[in-house]
Amino acid sequence: MLTATPTPGAPAPSRPGLPVATLARTQPLSLKLAAFWRECKPRVNSLIVFTAMIGMVLATPTLPSLGRFVAASLGIALVAGAAAAINCLVERHIDARMARTRGRPLVRGEISAVETLTLATLVGGTGLTVLHLWVNDLTMWLTLATFLGYAVIYTVILKPATPMNIVIGGASGAMPPLLGWAAITGQVGAEALALFLIVFTWTPPHFWPLACYRRDDYARAGLPMLPVTHGVAHTCTQSLVYVIALCGVSLLPVAIGMAGGLYLAAVLALDALFLARTWQLWRAYSDALARKVFRTSIVYLFGLFAALLADHFLGLPGAV
Numbered sequence: 001m002l003t004a005t006p007t008p009g010a011p012a013p014s015r016p017g018l019p020v021a022t023l024a025r026t027q028p029l030s031l032k033l034a035a036f037w038r039e040c041k042p043r044v045n046s047l048i049v050f051t052a053m054i055g056m057v058l059a060t061p062t063l064p065s066l067g068r069f070v071a072a073s074l075g076i077a078l079v080a081g082a083a084a085a086i087n088c089l090v091e092r093h094i095d096a097r098m099a100r101t102r103g104r105p106l107v108r109g110e111i112s113a114v115e116t117l118t119l120a121t122l123v124g125g126t127g128l129t130v131l132h133l134w135v136n137d138l139t140m141w142l143t144l145a146t147f148l149g150y151a152v153i154y155t156v157i158l159k160p161a162t163p164m165n166i167v168i169g170g171a172s173g174a175m176p177p178l179l180g181w182a183a184i185t186g187q188v189g190a191e192a193l194a195l196f197l198i199v200f201t202w203t204p205p206h207f208w209p210l211a212c213y214r215r216d217d218y219a220r221a222g223l224p225m226l227p228v229t230h231g232v233a234h235t236c237t238q239s240l241v242y243v244i245a246l247c248g249v250s251l252l253p254v255a256i257g258m259a260g261g262l263y264l265a266a267v268l269a270l271d272a273l274f275l276a277r278t279w280q281l282w283r284a285y286s287d288a289l290a291r292k293v294f295r296t297s298i299v300y301l302f303g304l305f306a307a308l309l310a311d312h313f314l315g316l317p318g319a320v
């Protein structure tokens with residue numbers, strides 16, 4: 001619970017002079033809802049939902065039913081948003097100590113812990129209900145497991161305990177394309193596992209460059225991220241190993257016949273870009289380059305899934 005005593009290093013609350021707990025009580029509902037929206041981490045979750053949507057489109061040789069597609073996207077988005085909000089709730093004292101996260105709504109007193117919990121329960125519960133009523137129970141259970149994997153196993157247990165937090169916790173972030181596949185087919189096939197493996201292998205070199213240039217933040221917050229516990233050089237070596245593995249894993253869709261030449265051409269270019277940047281970082285680390293590698297990771301994953309989509313549409317009957 002945030003109290004009237006300011007957390008050392010935390011920013012001033014959104015209205016100076018008022019303690020954060022009092023502030024949260026005096027905010028109008030519209031501002032609280034806007035604060036909750038930010039707690040749902042809409043930018044990160046837009047890519048998460050995008051990968052789930054591609055999983056749905058790839059799961060059928062034609063096009064998925066529009067109703068099922070919309071219901072599954074909505075259900076997954078709502079549960080992912082609730083998971084992000086619970087992450088903000090659990091980590092509010094840590095967030096107050098890090099420059100990157102100290103502007104978050106709970107830290108600034110724009111919303112209270114109880115309101116965050118209430119809204120997250122409502123939103124997450126609605127998401128699971130949508131999946132139960134209009135998608136299928138397999139997707140609902142797998143989405144619930146993903147929620148628990150991120151909000152509890154990663155956030156509460158692994159993140160404060162081990163520098164390998166991201167490798168194990170990354171399994172939750174890799175689930176959405178598999179959830180999309182399960183939403184359309186009612187099962188989990190080899191193709192869904194290939195998509196899972198791509199995001200799973202991508203996650204460490206997505207996160208570690210950011211953890212490198214934010215290492216002082218993580219050290220101040222007392223979180224055992226790899227650059228804090230093992231240094232930047234070791235983290236860059238690990239990132240390079242994962243990107244090399246990713247170059248292999250990214251070819252799985254071609255190897256199992258779920259994607260063709262267009263995807264192959266695009267993914268080879270993306271692999272070359274990600275590998276070159278991660279290699280440069282390994283050779284000569286700088287914070288500026290680490291920022292660039294982090295941004296490249298996002299371009300990489302978005303580009304890979306967009307290429308899968310384009311390749312799929314090219315293969316549809318009637319396409320040139």
Ligand code: HEM
Pocket residue numbers: 043044045047048051100154166169170173174199203206207210298301
């Ligand atoms: C457990 C695994 C993951 C961790 C620890 C992680 C960590 C992070 C962190 C710390 C940021 C910076 C957020 C900020 O600036 O506040 C970030 C940004 C981002 N992440 Fe991840 N991430 C993970 C998985 C994923 C996955 C699976 C996706 C998408 C499929 C993703 C997509 C993004 C995007 C799009 C951004 C940029 C957001 C922006 O520009 O504001 N992340 N990630």
Ligand SMILES: CC(C)=CCC/C(C)=C/CC/C(C)=C/COP(=O)(O)OP(=O)(O)O
Pocket residue numbers: 041044048076079080083084087088091101143146147150172173174176
């Ligand atoms: C369907 C469903 C439940 C999906 C959840 C998907 C999922 C696991 C997303 C994780 C991505 C994410 C926001 C990481 C932030 O990590 P962090 O908490 O270490 O970052 P922070 O320091 O910015 O809070």
